[in-house]
Amino acid sequence: MHAAAIVAAAGSGSRLGADLPKALVPLAGRPLVCRAVDALLDGGVAEVVVVVPPAQRAEFEAALPAGVVVVDGGATRTASVRAGLAAVGPAATAVLVHDAARPLTPPAVIARVLDALAAGAPAVVPVLPVVDTTVLVDADGLVTDTVPRAPLRRVQTPQGFDRATLEAAYAGLEADAELTDDAAVVRRAGVPVATVAGDDLCAKVTVAHDLTLAELVLRAGDAREPVW
Template sequence: MHAVGIVAAAGSGLRLGADRPKALVPLADRPLVCWAVDTLRDGGVADVVVAVPGDELSAFATVLPLDVRLVVGGSTRTASVRAALAAVGTGVDAVLVHDAARPLTPPDLVVRVLEALSAGARAVVPVLPVVDTTVVVDDDGGVADTVDRSVLRRVQTPQGFARDALVDAYAWLPPDAELTDDAAVVRAAGVPVATVAGDERGAKVTVPHDLALAELQVSR
């Protein structure tokens, strides 16, 4: 199975308090995006496309391997993935979409996603159980209800798709639509989404505390 990886790396570093795009923020002296690309390649996805801010193309080209393809991303995650998907081309069986902000995702999670696609899944996402009590709050911030957490899962990346399923879903999606992830895009187009076990190491780096935790993990 020929799979191509897409890394969404066009986001800003505002919530991280960074003076550069989040994907270029260093973790153990390496930009987050480099960790994400390595995860895909170590898991068996050699061909990688990275969606980056248009004014930072040279900065990303400096830190990434020469054979990584760079495309200009959009103002939203959905727009960035759409742009990267257009660069994937034909002759591809599967596409894995990964977040640059999940630098410590282990390669064996990539393997699980690829195996699920090889077994016939059209779309697959890694998930983790929700371990905290989860509630619904009203407009005043009061607790209105408690949600049954046994049926809830936290979704991670990389998310994997049969290429034609993802291409068709994005073709169906209105250009100005913004969904939270690519699984939501294919589900909106009627494609069932399977799950595989996620990994706590694949936590997302969003705020400074997340980056500090990641630094602790790589320094062990």
């Protein structure tokens, strides 16, 4: 199996309080996107396409290692993944879609996704159990019910797909549709989505607090006992 990865890196850094794209924000001296790409390559991906804000394309090309393909993103995440999918090389039979904002994702998670695809799953996502009590609230903010936690999972990335399956799902997706992740795209097309174990280190960097926690993890030098 020849696997390619698309890294979604076109988001702004506004919620981080940064004046540059979030994927270029440094974590312990290296941009988030570079750490995400390294993990994908270490986990067994053969090629990487990074989808970036067009105005900062030169900065991404300067930061990323040789061999990584850089393409302009669209106005939405769905449009950006479409652009990345169009740039994947012809040899790829599997495609992973990953968030640049998950810089500490262990290569073992990526390997688990690839193993599930190699075993025949058309689509697979890494997940973690929901550990907090989860409730439903009404329009006034009052709790109306408690949701059973046992069947609930938190979905992470990279999400993996048989290439033909993902391409067909995107081809059939309405032009103005904007879904939260790529598993939702294939599920809309009727494709079953398998799961593998995720990892707390796959946590997404969204606000400044997340970046501080990620720096603490790296400073501690312990990749199996995250502090968040």
